[in-house]
Amino acid sequence: MRVLVAGGDGFCGWPTALYLSVRGHEVFIADNMSRRGWDEELGTNSLTRISTLEDRVARWKELTGREIGVAAGDLTDERYVYETIDRWRPEALVHFAEQRAAPYSMIDRSHAVFTQVNNVVGTLNVIFAIGEVVPDCHLIKLGTMGEYGTPNIDIEEGYIEIEHNGRKDTLPYPKQPGSFYHLSKVHDSHNIMFGCKVWGIRATDLNQGVVYNVETEETASDPVLTNRYDYDGIFGTALNRFIAQAASGSEITVYGEGGQTRGFIDIRDTVRCIELAANNPAERGEFRVFNQFTEQWSVLQLARLVEKVARALDLDPKLVHLDNPRVEQEAHYYKAANTRLMDLGLKPHLLDEETVERLLLTAMENRDHIHPETFAPRVDWRRPHYNK
Amino acid sequence: MRVLVAGGDGFCGWPTALYLSVRGHEVFIADNMSRRGWDEELGTNSLTRISTLEDRVARWKELTGREIGVAAGDLTDERYVYETIDRWRPEALVHFAEQRAAPYSMIDRSHAVFTQVNNVVGTLNVIFAIGEVVPDCHLIKLGTMGEYGTPNIDIEEGYIEIEHNGRKDTLPYPKQPGSFYHLSKVHDSHNIMFGCKVWGIRATDLNQGVVYNVETEETASDPVLTNRYDYDGIFGTALNRFIAQAASGSEITVYGEGGQTRGFIDIRDTVRCIELAANNPAERGEFRVFNQFTEQWSVLQLARLVEKVARALDLDPKLVHLDNPRVEQEAHYYKAANTRLMDLGLKPHLLDEETVERLLLTAMENRDHIHPETFAPRVDWRRPHYNK
Numbered sequence: 001m002r003v004l005v006a007g008g009d010g011f012c013g014w015p016t017a018l019y020l021s022v023r024g025h026e027v028f029i030a031d032n033m034s035r036r037g038w039d040e041e042l043g044t045n046s047l048t049r050i051s052t053l054e055d056r057v058a059r060w061k062e063l064t065g066r067e068i069g070v071a072a073g074d075l076t077d078e079r080y081v082y083e084t085i086d087r088w089r090p091e092a093l094v095h096f097a098e099q100r101a102a103p104y105s106m107i108d109r110s111h112a113v114f115t116q117v118n119n120v121v122g123t124l125n126v127i128f129a130i131g132e133v134v135p136d137c138h139l140i141k142l143g144t145m146g147e148y149g150t151p152n153i154d155i156e157e158g159y160i161e162i163e164h165n166g167r168k169d170t171l172p173y174p175k176q177p178g179s180f181y182h183l184s185k186v187h188d189s190h191n192i193m194f195g196c197k198v199w200g201i202r203a204t205d206l207n208q209g210v211v212y213n214v215e216t217e218e219t220a221s222d223p224v225l226t227n228r229y230d231y232d233g234i235f236g237t238a239l240n241r242f243i244a245q246a247a248s249g250s251e252i253t254v255y256g257e258g259g260q261t262r263g264f265i266d267i268r269d270t271v272r273c274i275e276l277a278a279n280n281p282a283e284r285g286e287f288r289v290f291n292q293f294t295e296q297w298s299v300l301q302l303a304r305l306v307e308k309v310a311r312a313l314d315l316d317p318k319l320v321h322l323d324n325p326r327v328e329q330e331a332h333y334y335k336a337a338n339t340r341l342m343d344l345g346l347k348p349h350l351l352d353e354e355t356v357e358r359l360l361l362t363a364m365e366n367r368d369h370i371h372p373e374t375f376a377p378r379v380d381w382r383r384p385h386y387n388k
Numbered sequence: 389m390r391v392l393v394a395g396g397d398g399f400c401g402w403p404t405a406l407y408l409s410v411r412g413h414e415v416f417i418a419d420n421m422s423r424r425g426w427d428e429e430l431g432t433n434s435l436t437r438i439s440t441l442e443d444r445v446a447r448w449k450e451l452t453g454r455e456i457g458v459a460a461g462d463l464t465d466e467r468y469v470y471e472t473i474d475r476w477r478p479e480a481l482v483h484f485a486e487q488r489a490a491p492y493s494m495i496d497r498s499h500a501v502f503t504q505v506n507n508v509v510g511t512l513n514v515i516f517a518i519g520e521v522v523p524d525c526h527l528i529k530l531g532t533m534g535e536y537g538t539p540n541i542d543i544e545e546g547y548i549e550i551e552h553n554g555r556k557d558t559l560p561y562p563k564q565p566g567s568f569y570h571l572s573k574v575h576d577s578h579n580i581m582f583g584c585k586v587w588g589i590r591a592t593d594l595n596q597g598v599v600y601n602v603e604t605e606e607t608a609s610d611p612v613l614t615n616r617y618d619y620d621g622i623f624g625t626a627l628n629r630f631i632a633q634a635a636s637g638s639e640i641t642v643y644g645e646g647g648q649t650r651g652f653i654d655i656r657d658t659v660r661c662i663e664l665a666a667n668n669p670a671e672r673g674e675f676r677v678f679n680q681f682t683e684q685w686s687v688l689q690l691a692r693l694v695e696k697v698a699r700a701l702d703l704d705p706k707l708v709h710l711d712n713p714r715v716e717q718e719a720h721y722y723k724a725a726n727t728r729l730m731d732l733g734l735k736p737h738l739l740d741e742e743t744v745e746r747l748l749l750t751a752m753e754n755r756d757h758i759h760p761e762t763f764a765p766r767v768d769w770r771r772p773h774y775n776k
Contacts, residue, residue, distance in 0.1 A: 078497060082774060109466060109516040113509055120508070120575070121501055124568075128497040131772035152557035153550060162541060162550055162562075167721070169540035171562035174550075175578065180512075183582060187508070187575040190563065194571060198715045198769050327586045333555070381586050384519035386470060 007096030018218035019271035028069040047229040059224035075122030105181035108385040112180040119184035149176025155336035158289020209263030209293025212239035232374035246310040247363035256324030258300025259331035263293025294348035395484030406606035407659035416457040435617040447612040463510030493569035496773040507572035537564025543724035546677020597651030597681025600627035620762035635751035644712030646688025647719035651681025682736035
């Protein structure tokens with residue numbers, strides 16, 4: 001299958017590109033390298049040393065003989081989108097190419113506007129180009145479990161049957177996103193659903209949980225293929241950040257009580273989910289939603305797990321609770337469905353001490369790349385700022 | 389009360405500004421005059437002759453002695469938004485300043501992207517500026533009944549209580565918008581709801597039905613104050629367009645079967661609803677939704693009403709069904725709640741033959757301004773275009 005991976009230089013996109021390539025798919029990457037630019041802007045860095053995309057694909061070809069096509073460009077540039085899609089005529093387009101950090105979107109007005117324009121316009125360009133140039137192409141779009149928020153009822157996969165005043169309908173599941181970034185994903189979901197309805201395009205919206213772990217079999221096979229590892233307070237996600245904190249002798253910082261419960265997924269399952277979606281495409285006109293996570297954890301449970309494994313490695317981490325910089329419930333009901341990807345064959349890697357230990361060892365090896373001053377939350381949800 | 393009317397040069401904004409001014413509120417208008425520019429772009433025009441905003445407010449001052457402040461500018465320009473809000477420090481901000489035509493948003497990719505960026509970024513700038521500069525200001529935002537689509541259950545006002553698997557929650561009412569314009573309003577609603585939650589701003593989202601009729605007591609009081617009357621296939625709404633068709637001896641064109649049922653409202657009630665919302669502000673942190681329409685009609689019912697009144701005026705209109713350019717159900721359940729504005733005191737002007745007759749007479753007087761070639765639907769929902 002010809003697959004275009006938009007955002008194929010990123011944390012999820014790069015492992016996905018390799019995973020699909022080694023399984024015989026013809027893979028192309030579209031990326032504007034903006035993730036690397038945001039590190040420059042914020043003074044953050046990957047805990048692992050990452051090569052340029054050019055070196056990555058060259059090394060991949062040396063090792064496997066497989067070509068990965070690359071076209072650098074920005075999805076908000078409509079000519080680039082149309083030309084790239086017209087040139088490669090993908091059968092599936094995997095769309096990771098968005099600004100993906102909630103705290104980044106909450107820095108100030110300009111970062112909020114940038115995040116929404118970047119994500120929404122990029123996705124609009126993609127659906128117009130698919131509809132006009134390759135209408136049979138399957139759009140596989142990365143959404144987030146954070147679109148749902150924390151309702152007091154079970155979370156379903158995209159839709160819910162509602163009985164109301166004696167009548168019934170199956171409607172889009174109500175969304176309560178918790179940042180301008182999460183909002184941008186909700187906007188995307190509505191736009192894509194509409195594109196499916198009016199133009200008959202086919203789309204799968206993958207509402208992904210928080211991704212942890214770093215390497216897949218492919219990215220671990222050579223140092224030049226190494227994946228990025230974000231650990232800072234803006235791009236670092238809960239488990240990976242806790243591990244970097246423990247490895248560097250810093251405090252493990254839990255926001256508020258830590259009862260915030262979310263869906264989590266190992267990056268080795270992320271790449272598998274993408275292939276399952278690609279191999280089982282949505283119908284023409286169908287907007288299909290899969291919740292892409294494998295298990296639920298509270299933030300405090302994760303912190304305690306890291307603390308425990310770290311102690312066994314003779315580290316001495318201290319677990320502390322910070323004032324929560326986010327506006328979110330710290331104790332709440334949470335039960336989300338995630339059977340659709342399992343039904344397609346996903347066999348989850350569940351989080352265990354061994355995975356945490358391996359991550360801790362990686363982080364300890366790369367300890368000199370950790371800048372502990374970037375752990376602290378720098379973004380306050382409660383105050384709007386013009387520019388910061 | 390100091391009220392800033394954003395979009396105060398437009399079809400709803402101008403009558404609202406005068407209505408509030410004559411009732412003793414201190415009114416300011418922010419507008420970029422883009423609605424006038426879109427007429428130039430599309431070759432469309434107002435059936436009535438409209439004066440410049442400068443002349444309008446000058447005449448208003450001559451007639452009433454009341455000042456209306458004007459600052460021309462664009463809400464997507466964040467400096468303009470912050471400066472205008474800081475200068476006038478409104479207690480209520482009525483936000484009409486959006487691209488408001490579904491067909492305009494469906495012309496092609498660039499109009500879709502323009503509509504979403506214009507509306508979403510303008511509204512983001514407004515909520516940031518309110519949150520930072522005048523946090524107590526009440527945002528009164530115009531949404532649309534079209535955000536809900538046509539679900540098979542009763543439509544409530546913004547929220548719905550859902551019982552699911554033995555648990556209950558009150559959640560945002562699911563949205564199924566039918567154009568990139570309607571989608572932009574859904575995006576706005578989610579963004580504003582979030583602004584209320586994290587910053588404690590107060591907002592009322594008015595999901596307005598299709599507005600018909602043209603003049604209010606104030607706009608009718610002098611020719612220079614005359615309101616715009618859109619009748620073309622892009623900006624003209626159902627009833628007003630049917631009347632211009634009948635007055636000019638053209639066919640009354642119903643899209644498809646005409647069973648599409650919507651909420652409708654007389655513009656004389658629109659202005660009253662805005663004042664009711666302003667006089668009864670939302671609480672700090674509250675995101676309140678009112679459905680702003682007074683009665684439900686199907687498109688075919690409206691067309692038949694116009695046909696009947698036209699015949700009594702010795703016109704001889706022919707009612708025809710066109711292939712529907714839109715993707716929408718042409719026969720469906722529709723029952724929407726609209727009690728919250730009534731509870732605040734709204735006494736609706738219900739649509740009757742007298743109103744239709746008066747509109748028909750206005751249209752017949754201005755018959756030489758009608759360009760029948762602009763009636764035809766020029767925009768096809770079913771095909772995406774790069775540029776048209």
